[in-house]
Amino acid sequence: MVSDDLIIAKADEMMIGRVSRSIKEETVAALVKFSKKKRTFSEKELEAILEGVCREYEKAQVDPGEPVGTVAAQSVGEPGTQMTLNTFHYAGVAEINVTLGLPRIIEIVDVRKDPSTPVMMVALEEEYSSSRENAILVAQRIEGTTIENVSIQTALDVINMEFHIDLDSERMEDAGLTMELVIKKLKKVKSVENIRYDEENFTIVVSPGQMNLLKLRKFSQKIKALPLKGIKGIERAMIKKEGEEYFIYTEGSDLAEVLKIEGVDYRRTKTNNIYEIYEVLGIEAARNTIINEIQKVLDEQGLEVDKRHTMLLADAMCLEGDIQQIGRHGITGEKASVLARASFEVTTGHLLEAAREGERDMLNGVTENVIVGQPIPLGTGIIDLVMKMPDFHKEV
Amino acid sequence: MSKIDITKHELVPQHIVLSPEEEILFLEKYNITRNNLPLIKSSDPIIKAIEERDNISLKGKIIKIIRYNSPAGEGVYYRYVID
Numbered sequence: 001m002v003s004d005d006l007i008i009a010k011a012d013e014m015m016i017g018r019v020s021r022s023i024k025e026e027t028v029a030a031l032v033k034f035s036k037k038k039r040t041f042s043e044k045e046l047e048a049i050l051e052g053v054c055r056e057y058e059k060a061q062v063d064p065g066e067p068v069g070t071v072a073a074q075s076v077g078e079p080g081t082q083m084t085l086n087t088f089h090y091a092g093v094a095e096i097n098v099t100l101g102l103p104r105i106i107e108i109v110d111v112r113k114d115p116s117t118p119v120m121m122v123a124l125e126e127e128y129s130s131s132r133e134n135a136i137l138v139a140q141r142i143e144g145t146t147i148e149n150v151s152i153q154t155a156l157d158v159i160n161m162e163f164h165i166d167l168d169s170e171r172m173e174d175a176g177l178t179m180e181l182v183i184k185k186l187k188k189v190k191s192v193e194n195i196r197y198d199e200e201n202f203t204i205v206v207s208p209g210q211m212n213l214l215k216l217r218k219f220s221q222k223i224k225a226l227p228l229k230g231i232k233g234i235e236r237a238m239i240k241k242e243g244e245e246y247f248i249y250t251e252g253s254d255l256a257e258v259l260k261i262e263g264v265d266y267r268r269t270k271t272n273n274i275y276e277i278y279e280v281l282g283i284e285a286a287r288n289t290i291i292n293e294i295q296k297v298l299d300e301q302g303l304e305v306d307k308r309h310t311m312l313l314a315d316a317m318c319l320e321g322d323i324q325q326i327g328r329h330g331i332t333g334e335k336a337s338v339l340a341r342a343s344f345e346v347t348t349g350h351l352l353e354a355a356r357e358g359e360r361d362m363l364n365g366v367t368e369n370v371i372v373g374q375p376i377p378l379g380t381g382i383i384d385l386v387m388k389m390p391d392f393h394k395e396v
Numbered sequence: 397m398s399k400i401d402i403t404k405h406e407l408v409p410q411h412i413v414l415s416p417e418e419e420i421l422f423l424e425k426y427n428i429t430r431n432n433l434p435l436i437k438s439s440d441p442i443i444k445a446i447e448e449r450d451n452i453s454l455k456g457k458i459i460k461i462i463r464y465n466s467p468a469g470e471g472v473y474y475r476y477v478i479d
Contacts, residue, residue, distance in 0.1 A: 020468050021469075021470060022464070022468075022469030023469045023470075060468075259400055260400065267404050267406055280402065281405055281407055281408055281441060281442070282436075282440045283436055283440055284408060284442065285405065285442075318434070319435070321436045321437040321478060
């Protein structure tokens with residue numbers, strides 16, 4: 001019979017420095033639970049168990065010189081070939097379309113600053129997430145609304161040089177807007193000279209004063225796009241219940257602005273725009289998002305790729321402190337070796353440039369050594385053998 | 397509403413600044429120099445947030461990052477703060 005204290009003490013003694021803290025804690029918890037149930041084990045057995053856990057952990061570690069990058073590339077690449085058949089596949093989260101499949105993977109790996117379908121998952125603070133009514137309040141604050149969004153029709157009156165707007169009372173109410181507010185916003189526009197409005201029929205007439213036709217057209221465009229409420233760039237905000245909680249899903253993304261909105265739980269709010277995450281939450285959060293987004297695409301297609309491969313990919317992209325794309329302007333294009341770069345694209349260009357700069361190739365990488373016909377620094381090739389010569393000067 | 401503290405965001409792992417003594421120990425343990433480490437920019441929002449909170453400059457420091465979503469339970473990563 002072993003006491004809990006002994007389990008903890010033994011685990012501290014044998015496991016610290018060999019396995020991660022969380023593995024140690026998990027093992028201790030499992031053993032304590034096990035010994036409580038009914039089965040008991042001796043101290044010797046305890047030692048054997050702990051030793052076994054450590055050994056398994058060490059066995060799972062990568063050996064020095066293992067080509068993890070190549071393994072990761074193949075492991076992601078092979079399922080990728082199956083994915084090409086489903087190119088441009090869309091799947092719905094709520095009623096929002098999200099790009100998935102190969103186009104999405106390419107988007108992530110190329111680090112596009114504006115993904116084709118930016119969406120956000122906005123978590124709400126407790127007081128707002130429990131009821132639909134309160135969630136709607138937050139959604140109204142987020143959803144970007146312009147005059148065009150809430151009007152039935154708009155018309156140019158070229159004779160009187162005026163612009164007519166018929167507002168939709170229902171949509172106004174949905175967005176939480178009042179006539180008063182719209183007028184107030186319109187008055188702030190610089191070129192607006194005169195405003196007439198009818199509150200009962202929800203019509204507004206704005207006139208810009210003296211203007212020619214071309215300018216009037218431009219003026220009408222400006223009025224139509226006048227932001228009334230919410231965040232610019234967020235076209236739709238939808239409420240969805242997940243479990244006991246209400247969430248808001250949006251089409252369009254602006255993380256920095258949404259986090260500031262009252263009622264939004266900034267700790268759990270996410271976007272699929274990796275570059276935005278990088279700018280607002282930093283490189284480590286961006287790395288996590290890259291992993292999650294790639295894994296999401298693979299999961300959706302039913303492809304099983306070990307998380308460690310995508311982790312390596314994300315780590316490689318985030319190595320330099322900012323996100324580098326995989327390709328000629330990123331990881332491949334900035335390799336230290338001339339020969340490695342030349343073997344990728346525009347061979348003569350790279351060689352000429354290197355010759356002009358007087359670059360030196362230290363032949364440290366894999367590609368260079370394949371080109372010159374030497375053993376590559378991978379696997380057993382990573383070990384250099386140095387012989388310790390006997391000291392000839394010493395008298396024997 | 398309370399002020400936004402981005403270091404508390406779900407996606408942001410714990411960032412710990414190494415003390416000069418810890419830095420020496422760490423570099424000796426792995427037999428590396430600072431320049432071998434992955435980088436983090438001093439303009440990174442998290443670095444800025446820590447600088448503001450602790451009122452120090454982190455340029456040239458080593459940041460220890462503890463990631464909890466790794467398959468091994470927890471993964472420790474280091475980044476060197478550059479311009």
